[in-house]
Amino acid sequence: xxxxxxxxKHDVRMDTVDDPEIVNPRDCIIKVTSTxxxxxxxxxxxxxxxxxxxxxxxxxxxxxxxxEVGAKSTLKKGQRVVVPFTIACGSCFxxxxxxxxxxxxxxxxxxxxxxxxxxGHEMAALFGYSHMTGGYAGGQAxxxxxxxxxxxxxVIPDGVEDDKVLFLSDILPTGWQAAEYAQIEPGDTVAVxxxxxxxxxxxxxxxxxxxxxxxxxxxxxxxxxxxxRFGAETINFEDSATYDALMEMTxxxxxxxxxxxxxxxxxGLFVDNVIDQIKASTFLGTDRxxxxxxxxIACRKGGRVSMPAVYGxxxxxxxLGAFMEKGLTLKTGQTxxxxxxxxxxxxxxxxxxxxxxxxxxxxxxxxAPKGYKMFKDQQNEATKIVLKPGMTATA
Amino acid sequence: MTYPRDDAPPTTSKHxxxxxxxxxxxxxxxxSSAVAQAVTINRSIAEVYAYFRDFxxxxxxxxxxxxxxxxxxxxxxxxxxxxxxxxxxxDARITxxxxxxxxxxxxxxxxxxxxxxxxxxxxxxxRGTVVTATIAYDPPGGIIGKVIAKMFQREPSIQARRxxxxxxxxxxxxxxxxxxxxxxxxxxxxx
Numbered sequence: 062x063x064x065x066x067x068x069x070k071h072d073v074r075m076d077t078v079d080d081p082e083i084v085n086p087r088d089c090i091i092k093v094t095s096t097x098x099x100x101x102x103x104x105x106x107x108x109x110x111x112x113x114x115x116x117x118x119x120x121x122x123x124x125x126x127x128x129e130v131g132a133k134s135t136l137k138k139g140q141r142v143v144v145p146f147t148i149a150c151g152s153c154f155x156x157x158x159x160x161x162x163x164x165x166x167x168x169x170x171x172x173x174x175x176x177x178x179x180x181g182h183e184m185a186a187l188f189g190y191s192h193m194t195g196g197y198a199g200g201q202a203x204x205x206x207x208x209x210x211x212x213x214x215x216v217i218p219d220g221v222e223d224d225k226v227l228f229l230s231d232i233l234p235t236g237w238q239a240a241e242y243a244q245i246e247p248g249d250t251v252a253v254x255x256x257x258x259x260x261x262x263x264x265x266x267x268x269x270x271x272x273x274x275x276x277x278x279x280x281x282x283x284x285x286x287x288x289x290r291f292g293a294e295t296i297n298f299e300d301s302a303t304y305d306a307l308m309e310m311t312x313x314x315x316x317x318x319x320x321x322x323x324x325x326x327x328x329g330l331f332v333d334n335v336i337d338q339i340k341a342s343t344f345l346g347t348d349r350x351x352x353x354x355x356x357x358i359a360c361r362k363g364g365r366v367s368m369p370a371v372y373g374x375x376x377x378x379x380x381l382g383a384f385m386e387k388g389l390t391l392k393t394g395q396t397x398x399x400x401x402x403x404x405x406x407x408x409x410x411x412x413x414x415x416x417x418x419x420x421x422x423x424x425x426x427x428x429a430p431k432g433y434k435m436f437k438d439q440q441n442e443a444t445k446i447v448l449k450p451g452m453t454a455t456a
Numbered sequence: 457m458t459y460p461r462d463d464a465p466p467t468t469s470k471h472x473x474x475x476x477x478x479x480x481x482x483x484x485x486x487x488s489s490a491v492a493q494a495v496t497i498n499r500s501i502a503e504v505y506a507y508f509r510d511f512x513x514x515x516x517x518x519x520x521x522x523x524x525x526x527x528x529x530x531x532x533x534x535x536x537x538x539x540x541x542x543x544x545x546x547d548a549r550i551t552x553x554x555x556x557x558x559x560x561x562x563x564x565x566x567x568x569x570x571x572x573x574x575x576x577x578x579x580x581x582x583r584g585t586v587v588t589a590t591i592a593y594d595p596p597g598g599i600i601g602k603v604i605a606k607m608f609q610r611e612p613s614i615q616a617r618r619x620x621x622x623x624x625x626x627x628x629x630x631x632x633x634x635x636x637x638x639x640x641x642x643x644x645x646x647x
Contacts, residue, residue, distance in 0.1 A: 082638040085631040133630065150629045154498050154583055166625045169633045170519075170618035170647070183621075186633065196635040206637060209629070 063450075064118040064202030065429040070108030073430050076116065081198065081206035086133040089210035091142060095223040096123035096200045096426070098436050098446045099231060100257055101371070105190070106433050112175070112192040121146035121188040122230040123200025124223060127210075135211040142214035144207055145398035146231045148186040148197065151212030161185065162395035167208055168195050185395065201429055203450050215402045218410075224423075224447065225409055228258070228416050234401035235369055236262025236322070240270055242367035242392035243318035250274040252307055252316035252359060253293070254352040256284035258419055258445055259369050260322035264293045265414055267320075276310060278303055281441045287418065307359045315361035321368045323352035357383055368393035419445045426450040467492040467590065479572065479592045483551040484562040486570040487592030491613040495620040498584040499627045505556045505577050507627065508587075517622035517632065519647040520615060536569075544568035570594045587623070589616050622647060 066076040081090055099122050104110050124143040127136045136142065148167030149156050155163040165173065167186035175193045176183045189199015198205065207214060217226050236259045243251055251267045253260050256279040267275050268291065277288035278296045285295040296306050307316060353368060357380050360366055366389050384391070408414045421444045424432055432446045460469065466477030467490050478492065479485035497504050507513055511532050515521045520537040527533060530550045538544045546567030552560035552574070560574035571593040578586040591612055625632050636642035 079637055084634060084636050084639055084642050087629070087631060148633075150625075152498060152628045153624075154496060157498065165621065166629050167633050169635065170621040170625070173618070173621055174614065177617075186635075195633070198635065198637060208631075208633065 062203040063426065064198070065120065065426070065448075066115075067105055067113055067117045067119055068115045071106060071434075073106060073119065073433050075427055075429060076118075078116075078118065078198075078202075080204050083129055083131045084206065085208060086131045087209050087211050088131040089127050089134045089136050089207050089214070090129035091123075091125040091144065091205050091207055091214070092128045093123050093125040093200055093203060093205060093426075093450050094141070095125070095227045096120050096202075096448050096450075097227060097230075098122075098201070098429075098432055098448065101190070102433070103437055106437060110191045114192065114196075117189070117191070117196070118198040118202050119189040120199035120201030121190055122227065122232070123188075123205065124217070124227050124230065125200075125205070127214075128204070130210065133211060136214065136216070141217045141219075143217060143226055143229045143402070144188070144200065144205070145213045145215075145229075145234075145402065146187055147213075147395065147398050148188065148195065148208055149212060149399055150209050151399070156212075156399075159397055159400040161397040161399040172196065201426065201448060203426070213399060215406060217406070221410070222417075223449075224417050224420055226406065226416070227447065228262075228419070229398075229402050229405055229409075231396065231398065232258040233262050233405055233414070233416060234398045235259045235396040236264075237266045237401055237405060238394075238396050239263040239320050239322060239367050239369035240266035240272075242365075242369075243267065243320055244365050244390070244392075245270040245272050245318060247271040248273050249317040250276065250311050251318045251320065252276045252278065252356070253288075253320045253322055254278045254356055255321070255323035255370065256281070256288045257322065260284075260320070261287055261291070261419065262414075263320050263322055263369070264288050265291050267318075268292055269408075269413060272318075276307065276316065283441045284444065287444065290418070291415075303355060304359050311361070315359055315364065317361055318365040318367065319356040319360045321353045321356045321366070321370045323370050354378065354380055357387075357389065360387065360389055362387045364389055366391045369396070371395075420447050422446045423452070424448060425452040425454065465492060466490075475592055478590055482560055482562070482572055482574060482592070484572065485592055486562055486567075486572040487594050489594070489612075490590065490592040491616055492588060492590040493613065493616040493620050494586055494588040495624050496580065496583055496586050497624045497627050501556045501577050501579045501585045504585045504587060504627055508575060508577075508623075509555075509559065517626050517647065518619045519622070531564075538569075546571070587620065589620060591616060 062080045063075050064078050127138055127140045130136050147162045149161035149164035150166035153166050162185045164185045165183045172195050173183035186195030188197050240263050249272050251272045253263050256277050264275050275293040277293040279285050280299045426448045429448050436443045436446050467474050475490040478490040511524045511526050522535045525533040532548050535545045547564035548561045551562050558576050562572035563570050573591040576588045580586050622632050634642050
């Protein structure tokens, strides 16, 4: 089959690799019909994520048709499914609590050591995201082996377009969880740092959860325009002083809840020196500790901080004093995708959530290397690129 | 000063008396170093104990165990991978057995790596079963052997942690996690 393989910094290629087969009884194989490039894929592309090996197949946002099932899969051939980016077993202590991204059972034991040392505990395995997270081949390919297929993939009703439901795999639940973690109360003003896909879904989710006002902060005009479409007020931090603007807009009280969605919803387990490289690079536009610092300083006393943005190592100058003195609450973590999928599928079917607005480009899987370059170089215009193995020419 | 002054497990002692404290309750303890690891498995104690007690099951999740030949109810012969492609072997004898609670063993004289230890099983209600493995061993070549073993990631503490993680996966999910793309690759990669 053809698959997008990593070969080094800014070097991804369409390789011919072996088709995947059923290995474990709960596996299924899906034929990919749509797969997206995620902001966190850019961290791999830019060579910041350790434990990558040449030939690793990327992609953790994907959906497709079930073509093979293991003896214990509950899926049927021909079903269309969206696959969560986190690999979770459904039967351990954490899955029992719906903390799917804490499931240790998809991560091969030998790959658990790094996170054990770095975080004190092993984390969930992910598709297409380095060997620290399991070394699983990803979904930017014609076929994917999906473990625990009786738990993860959600079946999509016939007649519903891929583009409507694809983002159930990651960024929609991630934005929704971010808003949920902000514990929004009616009448609240919620400030969102970062209008990438996660931030934009957090904006929509916050309104659905009863926020009276949402204030979106970014520096890409196109992205702020999208936030505005959903009713958010905007702050372009290149044009206006964010803290001063927030204080004036909220009558000096500050936002009731703040969401840090900067960091392009990276899922990586970065080590400390890698974080420093990322901070030093220019593509993030704003350094990540800066957004969480600013969010904490701006948040009202007794308010809530939600942090979907990924931090992998250690952060300097974390405003712990402000955090304590103002009595803030922080909720964060990788997304428990499986927990949110059914309700969010319903919300999409009932047209409560718009997903397709995000897609700026659709192209054949074979053009994936071009897609990566475009996604990296044109962040204002390229809001989301969806790759289609079945497509022959770029639309 | 007499230790311990707390309730922490003896293998976590900072005072160099770990092995003695960890093995004092063992019958016929062997080994100058001791490690312990614990894991919580979301299955009933009866199920977890029964699977473990059938030693012929152990190579299915213990990476370095090449084979276990069960000779009788008490005695088994173990062949285990050692660093740099070497193999070590010993006969293990069960010294204590309390169903759904404890299995303790010691190696018979002539073992390549004299060892002893115990596996404890504890019912933790809705969370399932806590399995704690305490292993005392004489590292081949003493301290240098231990350093070499660590380099090859065969250090017993890490190995025990990985093996317990695989045991948990097998009991909870019925499978052992692997990124392999096909059964042949799975076999080549090993556990």
